[in-house]
Amino acid sequence: MNRLRIISLPLLAALALALPASGDDRGHDHAPPRPEDWAPEFESLQRRDFRILPLNRAAEIVGERFRGRLIAARIVPPTPEERTRGVVLVHELRLLTPRRDVLLIRLDAHSGDFLEVAGAGLTDARRKGPKP
Numbered sequence: 001m002n003r004l005r006i007i008s009l010p011l012l013a014a015l016a017l018a019l020p021a022s023g024d025d026r027g028h029d030h031a032p033p034r035p036e037d038w039a040p041e042f043e044s045l046q047r048r049d050f051r052i053l054p055l056n057r058a059a060e061i062v063g064e065r066f067r068g069r070l071i072a073a074r075i076v077p078p079t080p081e082e083r084t085r086g087v088v089l090v091h092e093l094r095l096l097t098p099r100r101d102v103l104l105i106r107l108d109a110h111s112g113d114f115l116e117v118a119g120a121g122l123t124d125a126r127r128k129g130p131k132p
Helices: 003-020 042-048 054-064 082-084
Strands: 069-076 090-096 100-107 114-118
Touching: 054 069, 054 090, 054 100
Parallel strands: none
Antiparallel strands: 069 090, 090 100, 100 114
């Protein structure tokens, strides 16, 4: 039994190493897209002064205005209306409020401006007091 294991393990390892090498590429181009191949809505990403707000800073901005816990975040393209206002990328965050409501918050990923806040319990989750 041990002899069979000793013989079969190196054989299986050699077979496993040989398999990926024999796979075909199927014509996939692994080079990153060139800027001239980008869709028109991403042209402003070529600007040297364009910076995307880090996710932790977006979470801080939301936390300054609303009470709750961040449960999801992602970067998404803008809606057509947002695009007409010059927005290039959007931070979309979901916040669980103390009353267990979920708020959908959309921020401009460049400036941090609020684009949309939606959800039940919005007024209760809003922090009271002067803006920081």
